Amino acid sequence: MPPLLEVMDLHTEFRTGAGLVRAVDGISYTVEAGETVAIVGESGSGKSVSALSLLRLIPDPPGRITHGEIRFAGRDIMQLSDAEMREIRGGDIGMVFQEPMTSLNPVLTIGRQITETLEQHRGADRYAAHRRAVELLGLVGIADADRRLRQYPHQLSGGMRQRIMIAIALACDPKLIIADEPTTALDVTIQAQILELMKDLTRRLNVALIIITHNLGVVARYANRVNVMYAGRLVETGSAPEVYHKPRHPYTQALLRSVPRLDRPRQERLDPVEGQPPDLMRLGSGCAFRPRCRFAVAACEQAQPPLEQAGVAGHLAACFRSQDVCREAAA
Amino acid sequence: MSAVGRPLLEVKDLRMHFPITEGIVARRLIGEVKAVDGIDFAVRRGETLGLVGESGCGKTTTGRCILRLNNPTSGQILYDGVDIAKMERKELQALRRRIQVIFQDPYSSLNPRMKVGDIIAEPIKVHGIESDAAKRAARVRELLSVCGLNPRFADRYPHEMSGGQRQRVGIARALALNPEFIVCDEAVSALDVSIQAQVVNLLEDLREEFGLTYLFIAHDLSVVRHLCQRVAVMYLGRIVELADGDELFGNPLHPYTQALLAAVPVPDPSVEAHRTFRPVQGEVPSPINPPPGCVFHPRCPIAVAGCKQARPALREVRPGHFVACSEVH
Secondary structure: OOOOOOEEEEEEEEEEEEEEEEEEEEEEEEOOOOEEEEOOOOOOOOHHHHHHHHHHOOOOEEEEEEEEEEEEEEEEEHOHHHHHHHEEEEOOEEOOOOOHHHHHHOOOHHHHHHHHHHHHHHHOOHHHHHHHHHHHHHOOEEEEOOHOOOOOOOOOOOOHHHHHHHHHHHOOOOOOEEEEOOOOOOOHHHHHHHHHHHHHHHHHHHOOOEEOOOOHEEEHHOOEEEEEEEEOOEEEEEHHHHHHHOOOHHHHHHHHHHHOOOOEEEEEOOOOOOOOOOOOHHHHOOOHHHHOOOOOOOOHHHHOOOOOEOOOOOOOOOOOHHHHHHHHHOO | OOOOOOOEEEEEEEEEEEEEEEEOOOOEEEEEEEEEEEEEEEEHHHHHHHHEEEOOOHOOEEEEEEEOOOOOOOOEEEEOOOOOOHOOOHHHEEEEEEEEEEEEOOOOOOOOOOOHHHHHHHHHHHOOOOOHHHHHHHHHHHHHHHHOOOHHHHHHHHHOOOOHHHHHHHHHHHHHOOEEEEEOOOOOOOOOOOHHHHHHHHHHHHHHHHOEEEEEEEOOOHHHHHHOOEEEEOOOOEEEEEHHHHHHHHHOOOOOHHHHHOOOOOOOOOHHHHHOOOOOOOOOOOOOOOOOOOHHHHOOOOOOOOHOOOOOEEEEEEEEEOOOOOOOO
């Protein structure tokens, strides 16, 4: 059976006054039905743009998907008409964004925002839509549904708003939910509630989840697979335990070493990734991580290392020296 | 007490209540936000005290009261024995040479129209410490290199720098007056993971080199554990637990601290796979109308009837370990 989502050699560019930015520069990955895939990376690594590209939500101009293929449930997303795209967004693919306050409409009641989705996508009548909305609120753990449905977004707390976003994303029984930093704006105890809810619901309803985050702990707790991005490219991908315990790319390794951990004795000093994040307008021909890399050799300056198998099946890294990275970690 | 044994900063029963008013012409008081509602703690010379808690718990307001960016409603803030809460303008100006601040957002806390060199030189100018421009420029170059930046950055504008570099500029500005005490308000929260560790190391180096004392306000518990000798946990305007870092993280006693620590995911899938985890229920109540008694009781897994009546005092249950919970013995 083909995977639920297949992304092949996706390129997204932005034309800005200062020059061309290749925000996503040729990434390929797959998502199986019901699986949770995390995309991790730092600001500007292209993780959000890559996810928005899947839904063709890149503002044009200045942005444009210049190349690539996106196959979702057997259909080629790039070939669909705008009307068909609207069917998919909020239908088969749900979305949860970082800032629930800015992604909910402030002048519509919560109830209207949920029933609107159902009426648009499923042709439900008002009565059926309302019944489904009450059911959805129960699903995302909001009590007193009738009262809540009459309220406006500003009357709810941040955690409650994010639950509403999840209810909207789930409204039409999607096959895939894309969650872009869903808990970054929330406090840690609320973050835990929301993530547990998303994990529970995606497992129970067999929904695949792409979660975009910079929090390595969240990835470790919730993801089956991890895609690590740096400067618009996928530098490492594999199962979460493989990537965390046997990183094959120097960036992944350095990133994991740089975070202080509550489960380990306190270190004398943190071990940071040296240097500055890359300037996407001034990337040379070679590997973008080279200026910060301990393993860099002459070859890294010449060409971009391809994403190749490194380690067990399904574990890929884009580094000429991935074997040395792994060997050093083991030593 | 002698000046040697006395803590550098002592906060006693500090309260900061913000009025909520209604009406345009005749303002009527309709309520109060009890952002900080009676807290006590001390910061010893040379240590880093962490102040942690979730948004709205009052940690930032506490920092702003110490800097007198807010005028506290009541209570004492003794800095080296003198009450900051009662200081007049002149005294405050002198105080600000000794207390400085590093803000969270390196994008909004630097003036975008000033060159980096002028941003760092401004406090030196304002306080009339060095009138000679060439000597000021030399001091700026020195501060930049102390903070790990190339001295040539003095001629750049903030927008030409990355987030991590800007935060280093903010640190250099805080150091310009040779302060003793620095309030770090979420100083590394806005930075990317790979840059955060660089800035944490810089803050540690500076503490040692210049004998600084920090109040480190943050919500990231792993960073706080790494950087702080002692930690105070705040919830809804009150301190619920205060202890040495190792003690607090190794043996948290207050149910809120326990919930907070359990909620932090560890970056290791094998550890996470074996952790049983139940997130604490409910949300933080409004500080306008906080629950009676212990403010945590509506969410607390071990609450008893008495928790609704009496506000638990911060008690020393073990040497140096203070907890505000009647059910912890």
